[in-house]
Amino acid sequence: MIPWPDRPVRLVVLALAALGSAAIYLRNDRPEERAPGPRLALGYYLRDAVLQGTGEDGRVLYRVTASDARQVDAGGLVLLTDVNVAYTPTAAVPWTLSATRGQMPPDRTIIELSGEVVATAESAGEAPLTIRTDYLELDPEAYVARTDRGVQVDRARDTLRARGMRAYLKEDRLELETDVRGTFRP
Numbered sequence: 001m002i003p004w005p006d007r008p009v010r011l012v013v014l015a016l017a018a019l020g021s022a023a024i025y026l027r028n029d030r031p032e033e034r035a036p037g038p039r040l041a042l043g044y045y046l047r048d049a050v051l052q053g054t055g056e057d058g059r060v061l062y063r064v065t066a067s068d069a070r071q072v073d074a075g076g077l078v079l080l081t082d083v084n085v086a087y088t089p090t091a092a093v094p095w096t097l098s099a100t101r102g103q104m105p106p107d108r109t110i111i112e113l114s115g116e117v118v119a120t121a122e123s124a125g126e127a128p129l130t131i132r133t134d135y136l137e138l139d140p141e142a143y144v145a146r147t148d149r150g151v152q153v154d155r156a157r158d159t160l161r162a163r164g165m166r167a168y169l170k171e172d173r174l175e176l177e178t179d180v181r182g183t184f185r186p
Contacts, residue, residue, distance in 0.1 A: 043072045043074055045068065047068050049064075049066045049069035050063060051063070060088055062086065062140050064080075064102075066080040066082060077104070080102035080111075081102075084097070085098075093169045094123055096119070097117070099116065100114065100117075114134060117133050117136045118130060118132055127156040130155070131153050131154075133150065143170035144166065145167040147164065147165055148177075162177060162178065163177060164176070164177030165177060
């Protein structure tokens with residue numbers, strides 16, 4: 001047991017130590033001086049994602065499906081995997097597009113498709129037209145797809161190769177830009 005005269009001295013020393021540590025804590029707890037810590041990014045991750053584009057009348061014009069869609073930061077770039085774009089029959093666009101990967105920049109209305117990109121047009125009474133490339137920019141609302149990379153166009157037994165292409169999907173029209181070479185078989 002502690003003798004009676006020592007108790008008040010120890011109590012005063014403990015109180016002074018507590019006040020000193022509180023003062024140090026409060027002095028160092030300024031938000032502007034704190035080191036930045038990790039931040040949680042606001043975004044989302046979806047599996048079997050379906051994105052729909054609508055016309056002015058509210059009807060669905062096209063559907064973008066992906067096995068997964070990821071947005072790391074709120075309002076940021078959207079990354080897509082196993083992407084498919086299909087126009088509805090009412091949009092009267094015979095094209096469907098698919099790609100290994102895709103992304104949708106936040107400040108543009110395009111979908112950038114990359115990897116194995118395949119665009120196919122099914123026209124009544126004709127063999128399907130298939131375009132293959134490794135990168136394609138699609139503006140689904142303007143119905144235009146373009147690339148400055150190498151493309152291969154196949155229809156039945158005929159093949160065209162070129163560098164650069166612009167496809168007007170609603171008009172079902174294709175423009176090849178440069179270095180166009182073809183093989184046509186009877």
